[in-house]
Amino acid sequence: MNNITIHYTFLPPTDPEASLRFYRDLLGFEVRQDVGYEDMRWITVGPVEQPQTSIVLQPPAVDPGITDQEREVILSLIAKGSFAGMTLAVDDLDAFYQQLESAGADVVQEPIDQDYGVRDCTFRDPAGNLLRISQR
Numbered sequence: 001m002n003n004i005t006i007h008y009t010f011l012p013p014t015d016p017e018a019s020l021r022f023y024r025d026l027l028g029f030e031v032r033q034d035v036g037y038e039d040m041r042w043i044t045v046g047p048v049e050q051p052q053t054s055i056v057l058q059p060p061a062v063d064p065g066i067t068d069q070e071r072e073v074i075l076s077l078i079a080k081g082s083f084a085g086m087t088l089a090v091d092d093l094d095a096f097y098q099q100l101e102s103a104g105a106d107v108v109q110e111p112i113d114q115d116y117g118v119r120d121c122t123f124r125d126p127a128g129n130l131l132r133i134s135q136r
Contacts, residue, residue, distance in 0.1 A: 005052055005053070006053055007052065007053065007054065008044075008054050008055070008056050009054075009055055009056070009086060010055070010056045010057075010058045010084070011055055011056075011057055011058070011084050011086065011125070011127070011129050012057075012058060012059065012060030012061070012074075012078055012083065012084060012127060012129070013043070013057045013058075013059075013060070013125075013126065013127045014060060014075065014078060014079075014126070014127040014128070015126055015127065016041045016043060016057060018126035018127075019043070019057050019125060019126050019127060020034075020043055020045075020057070021126075022105070022125050022126050023043075023045045023055065023057070023125070024045060026099075026100060026103050026105060027088075028047075028048070029045040029046055029047055029048075029055070030045065030046060030047075030048050031043065031044070031045055032044040032045060032046060032054055040059040040062060041057075041059065042056060042057065042058055042059070043056070043057040044056050044057075045057065055086070060074055060075060060078055060083075060127075061074040061075065078127050078128050078129065079127075079128045080128060081108070081124050081128045081129065081130040083128075083129070084129045084130075085129055085130035085131065085132070086129070086130075086131055086132075087120075087131075087132040087133070087134060088131060088132070088133050088134070089133070089134045089135070089136040090133060090134075090135070090136060091135075091136050092135075093111050093119055093120065093121065093133060093134070093135040094111055096133060097110065097111050097121045097133070100123055105123045105124075106123055106124040106125075106126075107121070107122075107123060108122040108123060108124055108130065109121055109122040111135075118134050118135070119134065119135040120132050120133060120134040120135065121133050
């Protein structure tokens with residue numbers, strides 16, 4: 001059996017600078033790459049202690065085959081938090097929640113014990129992507 005790991009995942013930012021501040025300054029991720037091309041920007045971030053796992057903040061609807069109408073639909077889904085998301089885990093959920101809330105992060109759900117055995121909370125990043133944060 002292969003030893004498979006998650007290397008990259010992609011999230012679409014609508015404002016690269018705001019997303020950079022959120023992931024770098026608020027979540028504490030390191031910036032691994034920041035690449036611009038024409039009027040677009042790809043920013044790769046990740047947890048310092050997990051160099052093998054990264055999040056690429058990729059321009060939304062960057063595929064050249066996407067129509068303007070499709071691009072608008074994608075941007076609408078991003079804003080609603082219905083396009084992309086991710087779950088993170090922390091050792092102290094309540095302290096982490098307080099840190100994000102006091103910094104002005106967009107709270108969707110306060111920490112709660114779910115019926116399926118997980119304690120978590122939910123935020124939106126600056127683009128609207130949903131981030132669930134679970135108690136490790």
